[in-house]
Amino acid sequence: xxxxxxxxxxxxxxxxxxxxxxxxxxxxxxxxxxxxxxxxxxxxxxxxxxxxxxxxxxxxxxxxxxxxxxxxxxxxxxxxxxxxxxxxxxxxxxxxxxxxxxxxxxxxxxxxxxx
Numbered sequence: 001x002x003x004x005x006x007x008x009x010x011x012x013x014x015x016x017x018x019x020x021x022x023x024x025x026x027x028x029x030x031x032x033x034x035x036x037x038x039x040x041x042x043x044x045x046x047x048x049x050x051x052x053x054x055x056x057x058x059x060x061x062x063x064x065x066x067x068x069x070x071x072x073x074x075x076x077x078x079x080x081x082x083x084x085x086x087x088x089x090x091x092x093x094x095x096x097x098x099x100x101x102x103x104x105x106x107x108x109x110x111x112x113x114x115x
Contacts, residue, residue, distance in 0.1 A: 076112035
């Protein structure tokens with residue numbers, strides 16, 4: 001009886017480890033090697049502009065958004081990340097930053113979190 005219980009415990013542990021590995025791979029896939037939460041931290045210069053549509057957008061913010069904007073799926077993953085949500089970022093306001101930075105080319109009509 002002890003051997004089957006030990007096997008079940010080991011199998012459960014392997015399942016938990018594999019699940020956490022898969023979540024990491026999913027998170028990294030949108031932004032390459034970095035997680036969306038790590039990328040969100042780099043957008044600290046955008047904090048006020050991502051919460052208030054009338055706040056000025058700094059050049060540092062525009063530089064970071066331009067870098068991330070080259071990969072719209074990563075930008076969306078960042079906007080929808082726990083770090084962004086916990087920082088008070090309003091996705092509907094933050095998604096306007098590329099326009100407020102006067103970028104000539106930006107993803108138009110891209111819907112974050114929608115298929």
